[in-house]
Amino acid sequence: MLEQITNEAKTYTKEGKPAFYIPVLALQSVEQFAACIVDENGNYFEVGNTDELFTLQSISKVINFMVACEYHGLQFVLDKVDVEPTGDPFNSIIRLESTAPGKPFNPMINAGAITVVSMLPGKTAKDRVAYVADFLSRITGSTHQVNEAVYCSEIETTHRNRAIAHYLKANDYLLCDVEETLEAYIRLCSLEVSTKDIAKIGLMLAGNGAYPLTDEEFITRNTAKVTKALMTTCGLYNASGKYAASIGIPMKSGVSGGVLCTVSKGRVEHLEGKLGIGVFSPGIDDIGNSVAGMKFIERLSQTYDLSIF
Incomplete structure (x- = not known):
């Protein structure tokens, strides 16, 4: 069944387009598809x-x-960033202007993420x-470096994020300089990982930290629980509610x-217990989610009853 689910998902790779507004990412081939599932016993499924x-x-x-919460404490972070979904695009600024006192709604949109x-x-x-x-390296066992070409490509086109950062600074939500924050933010977006790496991160979260x-x-455990709640309600941009209903597992896309x-508890053929899942396919939809990747996860959740609901 896993092979069937994989083959079906691959038929959707060309229905998405690479992120055209980031010049280097726009060059990615949409035909790529990789998936990795790892369970609590160290068993893998890879394609x-x-x-x-x-x-x-x-x-x-x-x-x-997660890093900010572990360093400062969960409450310190939540004093600066809320945990409410917005239903708006990830780079929207409208909520900062329309709600007092301009506090970012959650850490999964750009305003909240820049603050974090x-x-x-x-x-x-x-x-x-x-x-x-x-x-990251302590979790994955891999070395993670910034892709300088992607970083340069993004930092040159980050005008909207710069506007968001200045607004946050004006309202006393940033703890450091705007340009320093933006450099760190874009460099972190440009850190390289593999599909296997993100499956391992998912497994750590399945173990509640x-x-x-x-x-x-x-x-x-508290940081893990809040992180997974945010992934479920806000992790897939303004399609988070749709996928919470149809898939029902904590997820975050890029x-x-x-x-x-x-997945805190599930069984997928020979894999069982706590599961971490990573998927990569660069053809994304208009909202920003991988088309083939989401098809794979949706079929996986429905076939093996992985929803938390």
């Missing part, structure tokens, strides 16, 4: 090149939120990126085509 690297993009928002990045430990943007990259294969605790998923 495609699960070691091929791509940039985190908005999946970094999940990582940054300003809280990350480190004196410079590169220090903050290094801290997060080290956190403790990696099931080693029992090492990376984040507290416009490079990656999708991070976590």
Whole structure:
């Protein structure tokens, strides 16, 4: 059945388009498809090149939120960023202007994510990126570096994010300088990972912060629970409600085509218990979610009854 689900998902790869507004990402081939599932016993299902690297993009928002919460404490972060869905595009500024006191609605939209990045430990943007990259490496066992070509491509076209950052600074939500925050934010979006890496992150979240294969605790149970709640309600841009209803598992997507998923308890053929799922296919829809990736996860959830609802 997994092979059938995979083959069906692959037929949707050309229905999406790469993120055209980021010049380097616009060059990605939409025919790529990779998926990885890992369970709490170390069993894997892999299809495609699960070691091929791509940039985190908005999946970094999940990582940054966890790091900020562990460094400052959950309440400190939530004082600056709320946990409410918006229903708006990820780069919208309208809620900052229309609701007092201009507090970002959640860490999964750009306004909230930029605020979270300003809280990350480190004196410079590169220090903050290094801290997060080290956190990632401890979970995945891989080395994570910034794709400089993607970073340069994004930083040159980040005018809307710069406007958001200035608005946040004016309302006293940023903890550091606008340009320093933006540099760190874009560099973190440009960190490279593989499909297998994000499956491992999903497995750690399935263990409520403790990696099931080693029992090492990376984040507290409370941080993990809030992170998964945010992924479920806000993780797929303004299609989050739709996918919560049709798939029903915590997920976070990025416009490079990656999708991070976590399942606290499930069974998928020979895989069972806590599951981490990573998918990569760079053809995205108008909202920013991988078309083939979401088809794969939707069929997976419906076939094996993985929904939390």
